[in-house]
Amino acid sequence: MNFLRKVAAVAWKDLRAEWRTREVFSAMFVFALLIIIIFNFALELRAENARVLVPGILWVAFTFSGMLGLNRSFIQEKDRGSLEGLLLCPVDRSAIYLGKMLANSALMALVAVFILPVSFVLFNLSFGALPMIVVVTALGTVGFAGVGTLFSAMAVNTRAREVMLPLLLFPVAVPLIIAAVKLTAGIMDGLPAAELARWWQLLIGFDAIFFTLSFMTFDYVIEE
Amino acid sequence: MIQVRGLTKAFGPKKVLRGIDLDVAPGEFLTLVGPNGAGKTTFLRILATLSRATGGDALIGGVSIAEHPAQVRRNIGLVSHRTLLYDDLTAVENLQFYGRMYDVPNLNARIDEVLHQVDLYFRRHDPVRTYSRGMQQRLSIARAILHDPQVMLMDEPYTGLDVQATAMLRTVLQGLAASGRTVIMTTHDLELGLEVADRVAILSGGKIGFQAPAKGLSIHDFRRIYAEQVAG
Numbered sequence: 001m002n003f004l005r006k007v008a009a010v011a012w013k014d015l016r017a018e019w020r021t022r023e024v025f026s027a028m029f030v031f032a033l034l035i036i037i038i039f040n041f042a043l044e045l046r047a048e049n050a051r052v053l054v055p056g057i058l059w060v061a062f063t064f065s066g067m068l069g070l071n072r073s074f075i076q077e078k079d080r081g082s083l084e085g086l087l088l089c090p091v092d093r094s095a096i097y098l099g100k101m102l103a104n105s106a107l108m109a110l111v112a113v114f115i116l117p118v119s120f121v122l123f124n125l126s127f128g129a130l131p132m133i134v135v136v137t138a139l140g141t142v143g144f145a146g147v148g149t150l151f152s153a154m155a156v157n158t159r160a161r162e163v164m165l166p167l168l169l170f171p172v173a174v175p176l177i178i179a180a181v182k183l184t185a186g187i188m189d190g191l192p193a194a195e196l197a198r199w200w201q202l203l204i205g206f207d208a209i210f211f212t213l214s215f216m217t218f219d220y221v222i223e224e
Numbered sequence: 225m226i227q228v229r230g231l232t233k234a235f236g237p238k239k240v241l242r243g244i245d246l247d248v249a250p251g252e253f254l255t256l257v258g259p260n261g262a263g264k265t266t267f268l269r270i271l272a273t274l275s276r277a278t279g280g281d282a283l284i285g286g287v288s289i290a291e292h293p294a295q296v297r298r299n300i301g302l303v304s305h306r307t308l309l310y311d312d313l314t315a316v317e318n319l320q321f322y323g324r325m326y327d328v329p330n331l332n333a334r335i336d337e338v339l340h341q342v343d344l345y346f347r348r349h350d351p352v353r354t355y356s357r358g359m360q361q362r363l364s365i366a367r368a369i370l371h372d373p374q375v376m377l378m379d380e381p382y383t384g385l386d387v388q389a390t391a392m393l394r395t396v397l398q399g400l401a402a403s404g405r406t407v408i409m410t411t412h413d414l415e416l417g418l419e420v421a422d423r424v425a426i427l428s429g430g431k432i433g434f435q436a437p438a439k440g441l442s443i444h445d446f447r448r449i450y451a452e453q454v455a456g
Contacts, residue, residue, distance in 0.1 A: 002327070009324040017312040020351065081306030084274055085367070088308070089325035090298040223276070 006091045010099020015106060024072050028111045032065035036119055050123045055184035058119055059177055063144060066108045070148040071165050073104055074156040097218035105145040112137045132187045140180035143207040147172055150214035154221050179203040225250040225406040230280035233266050240266050242430035253407045255417035258427035259454050264410040268379045272302045284375055300375045301368030305383035307360045311353035315344055315363050319370055326371035338366040342396055358389025365396055376400055378409040414450060415443050426453045
């Protein structure tokens, strides 16, 4: 219980500070929106090819905009010196990881809340598929933020830290992104659940494995 | 309260601390001075468990910083030239966050108490970014004493402060000393360091080259000894 209170305190602090400035969220949202709009014009999407391309476009928007938020997560702490204050606290370091990961997931999820309906309207997709796509987005967001938070902590102590995070994160997140794209496409196409089972397993398995690994290794990553 | 034995720290081939031995009694205020690059900040970071020593150990309140860092953290407060505060949060929100992380009992009452102590109660609901540098540093002290630590580590807390803010911070520091806390403060200001301390020490070349009680040591003698130590 005490551990969860610390987790909540870290997440509350990050979200409260973000609520004041809306700095990171605005950047993430505008970036995601621009990706959707640029792809829409560049590919001249029609109803017949939209279903093939939209899942990939959506996940490019989610992951690239998510990268902006993940990058700022520890860089802000490092630049203003508050990372030391955080590390001075007599708490299990995994509570810091979990709090940060929840805040990052919440920001990514909030971007998705706005981007998904816009995309459905822009690409003229059926809203019937939306509930299941929300589930895929939630699982994909948690997985991406989970491993991204760990790599963000790792990258913050490197020289080219803003460049380093995507270089570290994307190769590891490839299975998650593929599973999320395949599931989104399958749900849009109305494929039966049995055909999508292995992608669900991959997505949930990735979340479970990388969340556990990140949780266990964060202590070593954040140390000097 | 603090026992340091054979503490060394190297960054690759560069040895910054070359075997520090130091004892600080409970309630004692030690000022540590030294030239840039002498290892003052590294030394305090190791005591604060933010950095690992290459060799040796230190006990704070009888607890080893190498073996039980989390337990040590509960017993120390760190003030540095960086405030460790969140600019976009108010003073109260900053202290609420740190209070929750340290499990401070009766948190709201304690926050009011420390804000009164550093004379910032009237600005408690303003974001920290609207504070002057001196006010931020006072809030940083409030953050550091919020969980009532027995040991205060202060790394050049006067950096960037104007005369008025320095005078106010000096009053706060004297209050800390009077409260019976053990304090180690690093500074470049020999006169100020001598004035507030019970004992002064000079760190030069990665070692404690000189230490003596502050009482009876004139600023003239202290400057002379400092110059000799730094020269070498």
